[in-house]
Amino acid sequence: MLSDTLPKAASKTGEQIAVQIDGVGKSFAGTVALKPIWLKIARGEFLTLLGPSGCGKTTLLNLIAGFLEADAGELFIHRDLVTRVPPHLREIGIVFQNYALFPHMSVAQNVAYGLRTRRVSKVEITERVREALALVKLEDFADRRPRQLSGGQQQRVALARALVIRPRVLLLDEPFSALDRNLRGAMQVELREIQSSLGLTTVFVTHDQSEALSMSDRIAVMSRAQIQQIGTPDEIYDRPQSRFVSTFVGDANLFSATLISSSGKDVRLKLGEVGLDLTTYQSDLPAPGPVTLFVRPEHCRLTEAGSPGAVPATVALAVYQGSYTELYLDCPFADTGRAMLRVPASTVMAPGTAVGIALPQQGPAIFPKE
Amino acid sequence: MKKSLADHLLDWSGRIFLTAILGFLVLPFFVVAIASFNKGAILSFPPEAWSVQWYVNAFEYRDFGAGLRNSLRIAAIGAGIALIAGAGFAFVFQRYEFRFKSGLNAILMSPLIIPNFTIGLGILILTASASLPRNLWTVVTVHVIIVLPFVVRSVYVSLQNLERNYENAAESLGASPAYVLLTITAPLLLPGLIAGGIFAAILSFNEFTASLYVVNRGTTTLPVAMYNYVREYADPTLAAISVMYALAVAVLLLVLHRIFRLERVLNVE
Incomplete structure (x- = not known):
């Protein structure tokens, strides 16, 4: 079943590939966290990795980010082979579930961090930090400390910090799960708007099927360390190919x-x-x-x-x-x-x-x- | 709810018991404090006359001054070395898996179970048989060995409490591992490092048994100088020193507690 969904996905994303995963797999001390998978993500695509906890979705995200090294297979970002490239040279942006804002820095310093590592000039840093904070509507909060912000504001800062470096891929690790329901809906719409206006390739990890259905261009439903089915939200919902997918989504x-x-x-x-x-x-x-x-x-x-x-x-x-x-x-x-x-x-x-x-x-x- | 007689008895006996324990804990300090202000050389209770002459004597006795200088120097150098080495070990232990990890850990933690006098004696035999000079560095070595486990534990706990995603986020933003260490890990660990260092210094300053074996005339620490004094003279000068000593450490701990929260440093939270 996996084999008949994959060529379809590959031909669809034939034009401009942002991320290509060729047989990447990972085990921890003999436990298989991710069976070798093949996957192509198109530029500008919003791809969701959906599955229960322990299904391998976070492992896959960490492999793309470079926090984990693959046991086997090759990984390409914008045609560059990055399998052995450390995270700081991969040019990816990431937003964590708990945002991981640097507590000893102001909002502006947090956002500027990725520009300082790139040795961008001071003038340009100031300008781009201002732009990034404007994008997430937090211009007035530049001098605050992260702990002085609400959960939703912290998430916007984390997003601005990831976006300001103009990453090749944006990775989102369950970014909404710490927000209350009303705020979550608003942030989902806002994120999707920013993402599509920037044409940003995004890999989104979640266990929430309604979030996956409403936000994604494509969903990869994962369980037991592999992708069970990949397709557009309506394909996944209307034509599940296995009992697991039929019950996990909807x-x-x-x-x-x-x-x-x-x-x-x-x-x-x-x-x-x-x-x-x-x-x-x-x-x-x-x-x-x-x-x-x-x-x-x-x-x-x-x-x-x-x-x-x-x-x-x-x-x-x-x-x-x-x-x-x-x-x-x-x-x-x-x-x-x-x-x-x-x-x-x-x-x-x-x-x-x-x-x-x-x-x-x-x-x-x-x-x-x- | 009405309490029965048994409950009342239990209640009161419990209170008395607790008060007695706390009393025993602080009683020695009060006895010493009263003795230090006693005019006579022989302790009588209650004192017949009051005086500060033992405090004056403590400041005038030259061995104490030299001992204090040695102790401070040894504590500063020893704590500094233990902090750097301990932070390094803690980092390696927390972040990496390697073959002889548990063995190395056991060796590093062994000073916690090996008596201090054994460590002192060991180093004494070692320096003697290798015909090494016994100087300040010999004492520093002994102190580093003794305080290292505490520093390793303290930094290890700080590292464990450090959210790993801070470093991951920094790396994804283009920071090299060295830059992450400098701009993220070190600043976030700083309170733990400083507290660990001060704690190590206090332990070193208080150390007596192991030092006794390895000091010579030039490197006598304050606790050893006090011990030497009490063997020759039987007057309350030591009581005066003890009071100042206890107060100084208490003030230091209070400051430490205010700034870093002591429970966290001692890992008893």
Whole structure:
């Protein structure tokens, strides 16, 4: 599966490559932190590494930054081979989760740091620091110390400090996780605006799937030290290629079914007594036998119990969410015993009511039974 | 809530017990302080007459002046060397993995378990058998060995508390490892380094048992001079010195505490 997504990604980014990762892998004391991966990131692209903790996303980021040295493979930034180049010569900008602003320096000194290491003239430093602080709307805070700033302001300083050196790649290591929810949304929009206006290649590490979906040009979903799937946010959401991706990104209803037969993308399934004929988006289908059927909640429809082709279920719980209601159903075929549907907020359903779940003809996927 | 009689007894016995312990801790100091102002050479309690003559005597006795100068010089040089060496060792230990790390660590920390007199005796035998001169540097060597574990620990803890991302961020901004050390690591470690150095100096200044073996007439430290004095004279001059000594160290520790927070230096937080 990995092999069929990669050539696609590579051809898409054929024009101008910012980062090229060729078989880079890393182990720590015998534990594989990152299996060898191949990945090309286009100039100006916003690529998100999405995955649970321990999936290898931070390891990959540290390898790109140069804080870790790869066991195998080669890494290119703007066509330069940088596999053995130390971090200070890689010309990358990085924003850490805790920002890591130098506590013994003022805001302006923090931002100027990367210019001083480059021996930029004093006049130019002053000008570029002012510009960078203006970009993040912190001109008036130049003389403050980092500890005198709020979390959001500290993050802007960290961003200005990384941007002022005009990095070839900007690396973001979970930069929003320390911010409260409202501020996080505002900072995400602001960051994306700055990023696209500067045409800055960005690699963004997060475990938050909604953040990944809303910000990225492409998402690489990672788990178990490798990339499980890479694609645009809608590809990842609408056409997950594995059970892991389907459940990690967005909500998923998974049903235990038996695959009777398949021809091309058309499949015939049985859920107990209920027979289903569906068309999937997959090119690879498992062999006939026990399988897992994946459908997004918004593609399921609530019908009356016993309707032809409907999966039988009973209402367990209705959770009012304002604009809609989440209906949790006990369903003998659901993998976890529960399925979830979103219904209009006005729907009233008493627990225990027998209902049916109508599945769409187009668009579900079938994964091998795990 | 109403307390039972047993609770009251426990409560009060606890308080008395704690007060007694604290009393025992400070009692020697008060006895010595009272003795130092006693007019007579032989301690009587309570003193029959008061005087500061022992303080005057302490300042006039030449061995004490020489001892103080030696002690200060040894403490300054020893703490300086221990600080530089200790910071280096701590840095290597915290940042690198190598084959004989635990062995080297055990050797560095061994002065904590080897008695000071053994260290002094060892160096004495060593200098004698190698026919090396016994001078100020011999004493400094002994003191460096004794205070080094404390400095290593203190700097190691400071390094461990130092957020690694500061250095990573600096490196990503184009700073070479040496520039990072100079502009980020060293300034952020400075409080820990200074405190570690002062702590080492105090330990060195107080050191007696090991020094006793390696000093000669010219390099006698203040604690050894005091010991020599008490063997010849039995008057409260030493009490006067002890009081000044304790006060000076207390003032120094107070200043240290104000500036750097002592708990952090001693790693007992």
